[in-house]
Amino acid sequence: MNNMTDNQTINLQRRNALKVGGGLGLLALFGSLGLVGNVMAESDRKAFAAKSMDEALTAMGVIIPENSDAIKLTVPEIAENGAVVPVTVISTLANVEQISIFVDKNPNVLAASFTIPQGTESMVTTRVKMGQTANVIALVKAGGKFYRVAREVKVTAGGCGG
């Protein structure tokens, strides 16, 4: 038998704790990751404004990233809601400095970029907006080099199943 009941109890406690804590806990969490109050560099601004993958990669100073098995990109095969598509990137590469997430058919292809401070676990999770079926690309900068992995996410009108 599995220990579902224990898990459920813990989950309920966590849920209640977070409800009491409200937004404060989340803000503190983001703050510690350096996501709040960060001053955007000029290269970041260019990358986020980029309309194509080539343009974005050029702005970030990337020259043809290598595909890597050491990056795990978790996305749904078909998005439940194109407005909030969950994306998780975990990397086992050494010395990760930055994790970026792209959607190659979005009007602005760079969706998010995270700075990973030294000694931090290389895992980020967020939600991106997708207007149509596209590739989601995770780009990881580690030890000064860039690595990537891509997966297709289908955005569908829905209905007519089964």
Add this chain to the structure above:
Amino acid sequence: MDMNRREFLQLLALASAGGFLLENGVSHAAGNVASAAPKGSVSLLHITDCHAQLNPIYFREPEINLGVGANNGQVPHLVGEALLKHFGIRPGTMDAHAFTSLNFVEAAKKYGKVGGFAHLATLVKQVRADRPGSLLLDGGDTWQGTGQAMWTRGQDMIDACLALGVDVMTLHWECTYGAARIKETEEGVFKGKIDVVAQNVKTTDFGDQVFKPYVIREINKVPVAIIGQAFPYSTIANPRYFVPDWSYGIQEENLQLMIDEARGKGAQVVVLLSHNGMDVDLKMASRVTGLDAILGGHTHDGIPKPVEVKNRSGVTLVTNAGSNGKFLGVLDFEVKGGRVAGYQYKLMPVFSNLLAADKDMTALMQKHRAPFEAKLSEKLATTDGLLYRRGNFNGSFDQLILDALMKEKDAPIAFSPGFRWGTSLLPGSAITMEDVLNQTAITYPTTTVNNMTGAQIKTVLEDVGDNLFNPDPYYQQGGDMVRVGGLEYTCEPGAAMGSRIQDMRLNGKLIEADKVYKVAGWAPVSEAARDKGGEPIWDLVARHLRDEKVVKVTTPNMPKLKGMAGNPGMI
């Protein structure tokens, strides 16, 4: 003993203990079904996708179930004689009738109706009597599909499954009664009796499990893990608003974690009770390790023998047990030294005339039906031809629904969902309200009229076409093509998305991308459509039928197919 009964007994027979097969294959030796399982084996009984059909019905298997790309010519994309040849079934037999649409009307008259829970209960009791400790697994799509199930929010099926002795279930259409209905059942009448399992349903906020991902049950002292896989696209193929706080998906990585965890806890047999659909199951079996079998449903494929799929750690069996209460799957594992050493499998057709009705189940069914009897048995019209739905494109029952929509809504074009459930009616039959509801009973039944541009019409057809024909099964949703009335088109299933739908025409004239067309339909998935309301489809079809009195069945509107010549998924 009459001929049908003799043939039926042979059909149900599994190999005797002496002939227990350690490798693949199913014995066709005659014998008594009740003496089939060897002592000490682990037996799993499997029903799926009965769509609430408590009473015996006719159900015609598809004459078109195309496989494209790597799936061309592969199970389950074989129909008719190609299917018979692949599985070594003799044409013209009861077995051939169970698995194909060949000579359907004549064979249906000869062998009678299929399914029905009172008859299924008798068969389950027989099979279980000789398989002590066996489990009965329900793959889902059990609570939906009839007027009665809809009006009782699945209560008739909930009670019937408890009476049948279901042990573990997973979900799809059940979700269209809303999250609360499922949880109140799981935590109420099911508690301690039926476990609901789904490793791939999580909360949208923290990703917590909504259901037990798996259960471990002992069968003859062997720990057996049953992991659940709900339909991955319940929030896309059906309205999101029924389960707003739940997130689905295939979740292959989590599945691997669950398999490894169950093995770590001592499970010697690990199976996935799946509502993925067979193509998704086959891909999953090739990528995930540690599963002895995937007992599958959703795509309604009646597959006589398991597909043995090789992966990095061994072989995973993949089965699919058909639909509408027509079959009972029986899987016996021989376990030696803590692992599976052999198996035998039989997908037993439930021929209602040849199995006595179980008295207790009959009484339960009568109790549930009584309040609705008058409404359900109302005769609306008669059909002069065969009415059926199943197949990749329009069935004749869909055509009837489309004709009703176009006439009643005064629209030149109509769409109807490509559902795979829906029973068949023989020529000369009365069409009752029950029959109409067997095609339409859903919790979002409103009829709609939309003004769509030609470009929008193409987008819809391409979108649904890709759900059916995407070469990667993980991107398929398991329904059939949207049924189309009025509009004629060419379909190239093997083409890329955006290029499959060609030469769309209305009354011979090409559809123009910018021109606006009036399109009737039903089953909208948006909240806006729900809030707007509208007449339920069954009332519209019933009104149409009362006017028509006799339905002249015409050839359904089929697209011209491109690149499919010789495809064994088509008769």
